[in-house]
Amino acid sequence: MARIIITERALPSEALASVTRSDDQVVTLDYLSGISAQLALEPTTLLDIRQRALALAQRWHLPSTDAENDLTRYCDVSIGSILEIELWYSWCLLLVDLELLRRILAAFAPRQIVVVTFRNYQLVSLLQQLCTTPIHIIKPPLSSRLRHALAKDNRLQTLKRLDLDRHIRLGALAVSPNNLVKPSRPITVLGLLELPGSYYAESLLPVLSHVPDSAILLMDRRHTDRVVSTRTPAIQFSSWMTPHLNKLVSEPPYWQRVFDTLTPLMRATFQDEGVDLWPSIAPRLKHIFTTKFPLVAAEIEASERMLTQLQVESLLLNTDAHHGSRLLTLVGQKLGVPALVVQHGATQAPWGYLPLHADRFAAWGEASRRWMIAGGADPSKIVVTGQPRFDKLTILPPQKGAPLIYQQRVFYCSGHLTLYLSLKIVQYWICLLMLSSRYQG
Numbered sequence: 001m002a003r004i005i006i007t008e009r010a011l012p013s014e015a016l017a018s019v020t021r022s023d024d025q026v027v028t029l030d031y032l033s034g035i036s037a038q039l040a041l042e043p044t045t046l047l048d049i050r051q052r053a054l055a056l057a058q059r060w061h062l063p064s065t066d067a068e069n070d071l072t073r074y075c076d077v078s079i080g081s082i083l084e085i086e087l088w089y090s091w092c093l094l095l096v097d098l099e100l101l102r103r104i105l106a107a108f109a110p111r112q113i114v115v116v117t118f119r120n121y122q123l124v125s126l127l128q129q130l131c132t133t134p135i136h137i138i139k140p141p142l143s144s145r146l147r148h149a150l151a152k153d154n155r156l157q158t159l160k161r162l163d164l165d166r167h168i169r170l171g172a173l174a175v176s177p178n179n180l181v182k183p184s185r186p187i188t189v190l191g192l193l194e195l196p197g198s199y200y201a202e203s204l205l206p207v208l209s210h211v212p213d214s215a216i217l218l219m220d221r222r223h224t225d226r227v228v229s230t231r232t233p234a235i236q237f238s239s240w241m242t243p244h245l246n247k248l249v250s251e252p253p254y255w256q257r258v259f260d261t262l263t264p265l266m267r268a269t270f271q272d273e274g275v276d277l278w279p280s281i282a283p284r285l286k287h288i289f290t291t292k293f294p295l296v297a298a299e300i301e302a303s304e305r306m307l308t309q310l311q312v313e314s315l316l317l318n319t320d321a322h323h324g325s326r327l328l329t330l331v332g333q334k335l336g337v338p339a340l341v342v343q344h345g346a347t348q349a350p351w352g353y354l355p356l357h358a359d360r361f362a363a364w365g366e367a368s369r370r371w372m373i374a375g376g377a378d379p380s381k382i383v384v385t386g387q388p389r390f391d392k393l394t395i396l397p398p399q400k401g402a403p404l405i406y407q408q409r410v411f412y413c414s415g416h417l418t419l420y421l422s423l424k425i426v427q428y429w430i431c432l433l434m435l436s437s438r439y440q441g
Contacts, residue, residue, distance in 0.1 A: 002024075002111055003113070004026070004110040004112075004114070005019065005025070005026045005074070005114040005116060006062040006115050006116070006117065006123065007028055007048070008118065009028055009030050009031040009147050010030075010033075011116060011117065011140060011144065015116070017030075019114060025108055027039070027108075029117070038107065038141055038343075041096065041219055046096070047077065047349070049096055049183075050088075050349065051070075051349075052272060053092040054088050054350060054351050055086040056087075056091050056272070057084045058355075060080065060266060060270065061078065061079075061081075063266075063268075065264045067209075071265060074293075074300055075300050076334055077300050077334060078330065079296045081326060081357075082299075082323060082327050082330065083292065083296065084326065085321050085323065085326075086137075086323060087288075090160075090284070093404060093419050094277065095255070095272060097123060098275060101127055101410060105127075105131055107151050110133055111134075112136065113133050113136070114135075114136045115136070115137050115138070120138075122280050124281040124374075126280055129275050129276055129277075152197070161284075163288055163291040166295055167248075171238070173220065173238040174236070175370060176235060177224075178229060178235040180233070180235070180236070181231055181232065181234065183234070183235065185311050186313060187213060187216040188214055188313050189316050190214070190215055190307075191204040191216045191217065191315075191316040192219065192315070192316070192324055193217070193218055193220060194219040194322060195221075195318070196210070196222045198226065199224055201320045202218070203344055204316055204342065204388065205230055206398075207316060208344070209347055214232075214233070216235070217234070217237055217248070217306075218235065218236050219324045237302070238348065240302040240305065243305075247292050247295075247297055248295060248298065251293075251297060252294055255289045255290050255293045257288040258293075259285070259290070263282075266278075267282075271423055284416075290360055299327055303327055303331040304335065307328075307331060308335065312337055312339060312342065314338050314339070315328055315340065316339075317339055317341045317358065320341050320356065320358040321352045326357065329358050330357070330411075333359075338359040339357075339358040339363065340358060340359065340387075342362045342387070343361065343362060343363050343387060346364075346368075350375060352362050353375070354376060356376040360381050362383055363383065363385065364384045365385060365386070366384055369384050371385075
């Protein structure tokens with residue numbers, strides 16, 4: 001084929017029309033149709049990509065298998081580990097692009113490639129690793145780029161690409177009305193609400209209501225109303241960050257030097273099936289070092305001061321994989337403060353669950369416990385407790401082997417569009433799929 005044009009659905013049609021010829025093959029990466037539909041990634045391929053991205057996110061800062069050689073260790077806490085899930089999301093997208101480009105080159109064997117997208121640099125750097133075909137780069141008009149970046153559905157992704165999403169979230173929490181009930185000291189159990197889904201609050205607040213001198217740590221303002229309405233003692237994490245914010249200004253040059261020093265060690269890690277990913281990853285990773293590393297360093301110091309001054313005895317989390325929960329888990333381990341994770345979703349894949357960093361994991365049932373152990377978790381750390389937010393949905397009859405009886409015919413799960421819940425009933429398995437009503441029909 002003479003020429004292919006690689007684009008994406010969000011690009012205005014008029015921006016594409018001016019560069020397209022009648023014999024061009026247009027491939028829209030995020031909407032494969034027509035002849036391009038054969039290039040779509042199969043579920044097994046996507047699963048493999050996610051697993052490869054997870055392995056990359058877990059090892060990039062470890063030049064050897066020894067965790068003591070962590071390149072990102074700060075105050076005896078791994079910044080690379082704290083950022084694991086965020087980098088996993090980013091590198092999943094990168095590896096998806098890599099696989100799609102492989103398939104495009106194999107399917108069309110073009111003599112020229114035109115790239116017209118909102119992420120030209122990443123795609124072109126990958127193409128240069130895959131082929132020697134001439135590449136013509138066309139930057140979308142400035143007005144189109146601004147509309148795309150500021151569109152409601154893209155704002156969060158724009159902040160993530162700028163590595164400012166965490167800054168904005170903590171800033172929004174700092175300026176939100178504070179009519180929280182102040183906790184007493186010492187705090188026996190400190191729960192964390194970081195992710196916006198209401199089901200996270202429904203997993204922790206019922207537990208804390210039975211624990212004297214417990215409290216909630218807020219890292220997202222969207223949980224504030226729920227916490228206030230339940231009169232649960234709470235703390236805003238942003239208030240503990242204030243004395244450490246000078247790091248955002250003073251430390252970027254230091255982390256720039258760290259990045260430059262570590263580049264030879266890190267570069268060897270970024271290989272995927274014979275492709276050198278470093279040219280595609282290096283600019284973003286450098287920006288993360290100078291933008292997000294100073295913030296995480298401040299969060300580590302603030303967390304250590306908070307846990308010490310509030311005399312926190314233990315931590316209650318929905319997960320130990322996301323930014324705030326991993327932060328508290330690692331700082332807590334340094335200070336001798338144990339962490340318990342209450343299982344928040346079905347254990348179907350390692351991301352979000354394995355390896356287990358917390359001291360204990362409260363599983364929904366025996367199936368989840370076996371899954372965690374099979375994935376390498378220490379059996380002594382797994383305890384079967386059920387899940388607080390499901391207790392009101394089902395009644396387990398006293399007689400062994402009796403069927404489950406539902407208290408409600410219809411219930412909704414906010415946050416995720418789908419929730420898979422596996423329960424063992426006698427010798428059979430049942431999978432319940434709950435969909436948001438606006439996606440049905």
